Amino acid sequence: MTRSALPIALIASALISQASAADTASTDAVETLVINGCPIWPYTRCPGADLRHADLLGKNLAGADLRGANLTRADLRAANLAGANLEGANLTAARLQKANAPAANFRHATLVGADLEAARLMRSDLSGADLTGASLEFARLNFAWLAGAQLVSANLQEAKFATVNLRGTRMEGCVTRFTIFPDADFENCQGCPTGW
Known part of the structure; x- marks a missing residue:
């Protein structure tokens, strides 16, 4: 050289x-982020997972199977939950502001005191869910199912309930300032607004 x-x-x-x-x-x-044996990624399979107080801010959990998971006080702000299965999950006091959850399954989920401000819940199934004291301020719920849900003392200000199924829902003591319900189904709904 x-x-x-x-x-x-x-x-x-x-x-x-x-x-x-x-x-x-x-x-x-x-x-990969793994919390209590549950890998945090799209389409993860973690039914019954213990994700209490988990920091899931902005995480992509699209299509995730989180049936019966404990997400008490979890931070899911701006998380992608599109098509996720959260049936029977405990989301008590969870932070879901600006969460993207179209077509997600929240059937019989506990969302007591959960903050869903500006969440996108179009076509989501919240049938039988307990939303007592939850905030759905400015949430988008177009074509969502809330049949038999509990909406007690919930903040529904400026929420959009367009073409929503509210059959058998219990709605009482809610803040409904600027909330709209065009084409909503109120059959057997207790406390739902009239005149829509």
Whole structure:
């Protein structure tokens, strides 16, 4: 090797080793979050998982199976729950502000005191869910099912209940300022607004 080629070879070798080290560091930084044995990623299968107080801020849990999971006081702000199955899950006092949950299954879920402000719940199934003291302020619930749900002392300000099924729902003591219910089904609903 000539004298002029030696420094070029050393520089090239140093650059390659730095690039290799950077690739290794970036690979290590993208580790999967696992909470109590439940991997946090789309379509995860964690029925009955213990995710109390879990920091799931902005996480992608689209299509996740979280049936019967304990998500008490979990932080799910801006999380993607599209098509997720949360049937029978405990979401007491969970933070779901701006959560994206179209077509999610919340059947018989406990959402007591949950904050769903500005959540997107279009076509979601909340049948039999307990939303006592929950905040649904500015939530979008177009085509959602709330048959037999409990909406007691809930904040429904500016929520959009367009073409919603509220059959057999119990609604009392709710704040409904600027809330709209176009084409909603109020059959056997206790306390639902009239004149829509």
